[in-house]
Amino acid sequence: xxxxxxxxxxxxxxxxxxxxxxxxxxxxxxxxxxxxxxxxxxxxxxxxxxxxxxxxxxxxxxxxxxxxxxxxxxxxxxxxxxxxxxxxxxxxxxxxxxxxxxxxxxxxx
Amino acid sequence: xxxxxxxxxxxxxxxxxxxxxxxxxxxxxxxxxxxxxxxxxxxxxxxxxxxxxxxxxxxxxxxxxxxxxxxxxxxxxxxxxxxxxxxxxxxxxxxxxxxxxxxxxxxxxxxxxxxxxxxxxxxxxxxxxxxxxxxxxxxxxxxxxxxxxxxxxxxxxxxxxxxxxxxxxxxxxxxxxxxxxxxxxxxxxxxxxxxxxxxxxxxxxxxxxxxxxxxxxxxxxxxxxxxxxxxxxxxxxxxxxx
Numbered sequence: 001x002x003x004x005x006x007x008x009x010x011x012x013x014x015x016x017x018x019x020x021x022x023x024x025x026x027x028x029x030x031x032x033x034x035x036x037x038x039x040x041x042x043x044x045x046x047x048x049x050x051x052x053x054x055x056x057x058x059x060x061x062x063x064x065x066x067x068x069x070x071x072x073x074x075x076x077x078x079x080x081x082x083x084x085x086x087x088x089x090x091x092x093x094x095x096x097x098x099x100x101x102x103x104x105x106x107x108x109x
Numbered sequence: 110x111x112x113x114x115x116x117x118x119x120x121x122x123x124x125x126x127x128x129x130x131x132x133x134x135x136x137x138x139x140x141x142x143x144x145x146x147x148x149x150x151x152x153x154x155x156x157x158x159x160x161x162x163x164x165x166x167x168x169x170x171x172x173x174x175x176x177x178x179x180x181x182x183x184x185x186x187x188x189x190x191x192x193x194x195x196x197x198x199x200x201x202x203x204x205x206x207x208x209x210x211x212x213x214x215x216x217x218x219x220x221x222x223x224x225x226x227x228x229x230x231x232x233x234x235x236x237x238x239x240x241x242x243x244x245x246x247x248x249x250x251x252x253x254x255x256x257x258x259x260x261x262x263x264x265x266x267x268x269x270x271x272x273x274x275x276x277x278x279x280x281x282x283x284x285x286x287x288x289x290x291x292x293x294x295x296x297x298x299x300x301x302x303x304x305x306x307x308x309x310x311x312x313x314x315x316x317x318x319x320x321x322x323x324x325x326x327x328x329x330x331x332x333x334x335x336x337x338x339x340x341x342x343x344x345x346x347x348x349x350x351x
Contacts, residue, residue: 001275004346007313007339072314076274 001075001085006068013065020058045107052108059100067093117189119147121159122201125210131199132156144177144184144192148200148212161212168326171262175212176201181267183326204267219263222279227305228286231298241295253292256285256334258327265321265331277310281321281331284312288334291341303342304351312338 031041045051071089074080080088116135123132134151145163152159163173168186175184178194181203189198206214223229234241243250265281266272272280287306290296306312312335321331345351 001277001309002313003309003311004307004313004342004351008343008346011343076271 002068002072006071009064010068013061013068016057016061017065020054020061023054024058042107046109048108052104055104055108056101059097059104062100063093063097066096117147117193117198118196119151119198119200121148121151121156121212123156123159123211124208126208129208129211131201138189142189144175144182144187144189144198144200145173147189147198148175148184159212160210169260171260174203174262174264174267176204176267181264181324183262183264186326203263205269205272206263206267214263216263219266219280219282220261222283223286225305226279226283226287226311227298227302228283228290229298230290230293231296231301233295233297243294247294249292249294252337253289256289256329256331259285259289259329260327262326264324264326268320268324270318270320271314271316275310275314278314279306279310279312281315281335284315284338285321285329285331285334287312288338291338300345300350303338303345306338307342307346307351312342315339 067089070092071085074088075085116137119134119136120131121134123129134155136147136150139146145166148159148161149163152161161173161175163185164170165172166185168183171183173184174181176182176199177184177187177192178197178199180192182192184200192198200212202208202212202214206216206219209215245251245254259282261282263282265285269278269281271278284306287302291299291302296302315332315335317332317336319330319332322329322333325331342351
């Protein structure tokens, strides 16, 4: 159900997410305390390679991490068999990646 | 700690793989009485057909583990007064294993999983060669020694919630055994064993809840052994060895 590759993927995605989450919180607090409006924030993020890569990487890490985490829960509590479990894992990862990519595109493009 | 008649109120699970239920018995209180003493008294005096398993009676063979008031215990070394709930004892077959009859479980899958985890010694020399000198203070030997005193009682297996939720999971005892062999400098199957414990039901499924370490009668810590396996297997995978 959870072999070495999925385990490593989940641990590495966690390592990527941890600093990005902290960075996101710091930037969010800075932006709101400074009273930046939505249009002012968008003017800084649109066309920015840095923010695009930063949030793009975050979204990719979330899709991998959450899909594997939910896979374990579903395997243990719903007892989905192998193929259905793989389909579930890829579906969760795919949906999260698509939703996240749409959000990143909305603030960067 | 006893009712007016001076007896313990004991419920014992009776049945087989198809089902069963608890039967109630009154058992006289004795000094230094163990749970195994109670079960034996019931079989000798009240219920000759009661099935249970024991052998050494001194905590070495690992045969007599049962659930006592919901927790896995080695019954020959568990005093009644240490685990009794009011005046009641509820004795059942080990959790996570199929029942054969009454308190005797089928331990086949438990031992099959030892083999799946490559819990077998693979010698690197023969009896015709010199005995390998083992230094007790080397880090690998210290790790092996810390985990070696397993008596195969399956108490950790019964205590493990991951085993309960995932029937393919190899379980704490098999993985702990693999860890002792990984750290045995005379063993020659390190890569094969790391591959075995990294497969679908292997060490990466452990949630580190430490039920195994909480209930191990020999106070081993299989969770720590499994964490060691995770480290070694992750490094081996990153190096492309498994």
